[in-house]
Amino acid sequence: MADNIARVFADAIATDPTRPLLTWYDDATGERTELSGATLANWVAKTANLLVDEVAVGPGDVAAVLLPPHWQTAAVLLGCWSAGLTVADTPGDVDVLFAAATRMAEADAWSAGERYVLALDPFALPMRQVPPGFADYVSEVRAHGDHFSPYAKGGPVEAELLARATARAAQWGIGRGDRVLIDTGAYPDPVDWLLAPLTANATTVLCANADPSTLPTRATTERVTHPLP
Template identity: 35%
Template structure:
């Protein structure tokens, strides 16, 4: 892939795959680290999900309503891998897909962040291991479940 950030990550995977590249510490002090290999794997699966399930491609726009969490890194990198533009806090009606955290999704659906538009809303997990969301707002899809089945 020609993305310079992806190339840097691939280089890191070749040189030091187990070293952390993303460290997230939640409000309770729980620490989650993603190694270069884990970040690359998660981003590749998420990119495949975006491309194959939501038909995201170069020129697509993704509204990102994800809290400061390790998932934000994964889904931003995944969008860039597809050639899409990431719009942090983007207006849902001006984007092809909305990626939201579980606490942000209801606001997206209610119009808190602007007109809702016709695109899907995928909800990312904020579980330390990225497990599927136990409950989703009506009309949302679970990003963890969609990405997990990707090659």
């Protein structure tokens, strides 16, 4: 089993970078965003370049990611792992922090060298008013390069994350080429909504604020083969 999340991501898009890898729905706003493997890889590369070139972090450094399941969260997490960072899960001192605009109070519990805020708006629109002490992730990341060569060795906890994700994919019977429908309210852990499908080389339809009445039709429209229970 691979111990490098960047390699797992690269393998997941290698066969067909143009296929929809992650399709995002938010039933509270009506948003639908579809990202091919190539498009998501572009966002991941820009994020990793932001971290390395602007924040000057790399292997051995630590990030905090205070974000809900979202396609931009996928880009941030995969960018952090590509740059060799460890993603912390308990408040403390970190080198860089990414936080949703709705979680500013929670961000105060962390001490971070650099702080980025994400509005998570449709179409990745930049923020009109950026909170003091933060930079707007969307505005900053767009200026960085579209290609990044991930570090060969993953962070110290990546093998554990991938082992958990592989076990989850096996538990749910997710296989290569499956299209998985995931309710983020039921599965908020990125091991479940992001890494488990990637380890199985599956694609994802990710639904936030899911309206149960829409899911059967969505599953048909999106050609879902594997809705999570």
